[in-house]
Amino acid sequence: MQRFRLTIEYDGQPFMGWQRQPHGPTVQAAIEDAFGAFAGEIPTLFGSGRTDTGVHALGQVAHVDIVRPFTPFRVMEALNAKLRPLPISILKCEAVDADFHARFDCRGRSYEYVIRNRRAPLTLTRGREWLVSRALDVDAMNQAAAHLVGTHDFTTFRASRCQALSPVKTLTSLDVSRSGDRIFIRAAAPSFLHHQIRSITGCLVMVGDGRWTPIDMLSALQARDRTALGHNAPPDGLYFMNATYG
Amino acid sequence: MQRFRLTIEYDGQPFMGWQRQPHGPTVQAAIEDAFGAFAGEIPTLFGSGRTDTGVHALGQVAHVDIVRPFTPFRVMEALNAKLRPLPISILKCEAVDADFHARFDCRGRSYEYVIRNRRAPLTLTRGREWLVSRALDVDAMNQAAAHLVGTHDFTTFRASRCQALSPVKTLTSLDVSRSGDRIFIRAAAPSFLHHQIRSITGCLVMVGDGRWTPIDMLSALQARDRTALGHNAPPDGLYFMNATYG
Structure with missing residues (x-):
């Protein structure tokens, strides 16, 4: 198990905000689903905070735990490939200690x-x-x-x-x-x-x-x-x- | 007859460039048609230069002659209203002498x-x-x-x-x-x-x-x-x- 810290940019216009919703596309769900498409597991993404429908981000931060061993670079490249054509971009991916929490440590x-x-x-x-x-x-x-x-x-x-x-x-x-x-x-x-x-x-x-x-x-x-x-x-x-x- | 000088901003993405084409939307045609919709005449717009498909403008200049008497402010407001929802915006409209030419005087x-x-x-x-x-x-x-x-x-x-x-x-x-x-x-x-x-x-x-x-x-x-x-x-x-x- 490895924890990764992601720095994320997105255009908020097509999304019902950050947080996963039962109906409608969200940024969190899009990234979680992109993990599923390349890592075979849909993990839970923890963001530093939620953004509303239509609100943009240039430097949102989130963390996620992945069981299979991937390098941070591989995670970033794979996510960006799977996120296409959605306007969400992983700017940075870093391996972090298991006690880092994007929301509570912010x-x-x-x-x-x-x-x-x-x-x-x-x-x-x-x-x-x-x-x-x-x-x-x-x-x-x-x-x-x-x-x-x-x-x-x-x-x-x-x-x-x-x-x-x-x-x-x-x-x-x-x-x-x-x-x-x-x-x-x-x-x-x-x-x-x-x-x-x-x-x-x-x-x-x-x-x-x-x-x-x-x-x-x-x-x-x-x-x-x-x-x-x-x-x-x-x-x-x-x-x-x-x-x-x- | 009054000549107006327009300063124009546009997002080039949805257009086949500046110049009117027989097939496909262009910036020149959109503005000429907007004139037609409010002034009852479709004049010819002379731009300072052409831009290609997908090329943007923050300060394109064009001139146009209008027979019916309108103030520059009225022309600007009416064009912007008729251009909606296209991403073309008339930033400025000025009455100019009849010998001003957007292309040849540039x-x-x-x-x-x-x-x-x-x-x-x-x-x-x-x-x-x-x-x-x-x-x-x-x-x-x-x-x-x-x-x-x-x-x-x-x-x-x-x-x-x-x-x-x-x-x-x-x-x-x-x-x-x-x-x-x-x-x-x-x-x-x-x-x-x-x-x-x-x-x-x-x-x-x-x-x-x-x-x-x-x-x-x-x-x-x-x-x-x-x-x-x-x-x-x-x-x-x-x-x-x-x-x-x-």
């Missing part, structure tokens, strides 16, 4: 949200960015973001079906930056609530276009009430960037 | 070619980058590129069905740079031969992976013979960036 997760701030419709990046046509004020968005950094009760920014035991989370960093007509929102935390980043992004856009002041963001946080929420950003612009360990 | 065209230099298959950027798994030496590629800058007979790098009167062209600049596992090849010239950038890119990759030396690129140029060519790069990674005037 010390930090980071996400990036990409907004395209222009009037014209998207072409090449459709499904991969959120098109916001109203002009956005990045300075105001950063002021609002600063109110959320740290340890808070994030009930306002939590999906109704979120399964976390507590709404208290520590947001390590939340930065907004502009490059041309793209706006990047980068968030890092030990862990996130369900829909937390998309909820926060929706509210940051309300600040950016002037419907909210930065102080309204603080009020929304302090309300600890989902009805104080602006609106959720769509999954299109959200990328799971990486998971950190050790 | 003083310079620039293209960018994006190579993804990694082993793992592409996911989010499939059809939008060329995946090259062999490690590429960007310094060697730049040395080879330097041999091509200036005025030369580019017969080696010309498609057999190229319609240009002369194979002599002036390459204003040709730069290769790396950012992470992406390699960008940027080319600018008053005008290009058919397949010139894809031919040059194919040869630059042969230099990058060591099959050619930079001097082999010079020999290929001096051969003035298409059989001296390495191989063409695919259209996937090629972007028409902009056209300059005046």
Whole structure:
């Protein structure tokens, strides 16, 4: 038995998220089935965290145990071959100790949200960015973001079906930056609530276009009430960037 | 009668290139038909240059004459509405003098070619980058590129069905740079031969992976013979960036 750590990239558009579902394609099921096709066993894949329908990943991490002896390179090549033509790519495969756990050992997760701030419709990046046509004020968005950094009760920014035991989370960093007509929102935390980043992004856009002041963001946080929420950003612009360990 | 200058972005994948064809969808035909759908007349669109099947554009320029009185903003909005769901976007529309000509007045065209230099298959950027798994030496590629800058007979790098009167062209600049596992090849010239950038890119990759030396690129140029060519790069990674005037 050997445990492998996989680093995974995927386009979230054709999938009902990361986690295996009884109906509909998911990233976890696709990779588990690819293992089955080359290793003759369908193992269980443990991801660092779940992503929702339509959410992308550039550096998802997962671990898996395989009985038959394969080198990490062979595992990576075989998975990539069997995953074709699905838009899932194994970027890296490493042999790890049997006590490594992709979910429980993960010390930090980071996400990036990409907004395209222009009037014209998207072409090449459709499904991969959120098109916001109203002009956005990045300075105001950063002021609002600063109110959320740290340890808070994030009930306002939590999906109704979120399964976390507590709404208290520590947001390590939340930065907004502009490059041309793209706006990047980068968030890092030990862990996130369900829909937390998309909820926060929706509210940051309300600040950016002037419907909210930065102080309204603080009020929304302090309300600890989902009805104080602006609106959720769509999954299109959200990328799971990486998971950190050790 | 009013002449408009359009700046256009498109995903080349679903199109048989820019120019209207008797069979199959093209970018020019899609925009002309969109004019027909809102203005009641199907005008002729003059592009700064043609792009091939699968080649993208971030800043194609074209002009068109419209009889009925519309503001530039109205033209842009109506075209974008009628073009849905095709991946073509009118980024800008300006009223221009009747003597402006998108093709004949164009003083310079620039293209960018994006190579993804990694082993793992592409996911989010499939059809939008060329995946090259062999490690590429960007310094060697730049040395080879330097041999091509200036005025030369580019017969080696010309498609057999190229319609240009002369194979002599002036390459204003040709730069290769790396950012992470992406390699960008940027080319600018008053005008290009058919397949010139894809031919040059194919040869630059042969230099990058060591099959050619930079001097082999010079020999290929001096051969003035298409059989001296390495191989063409695919259209996937090629972007028409902009056209300059005046």
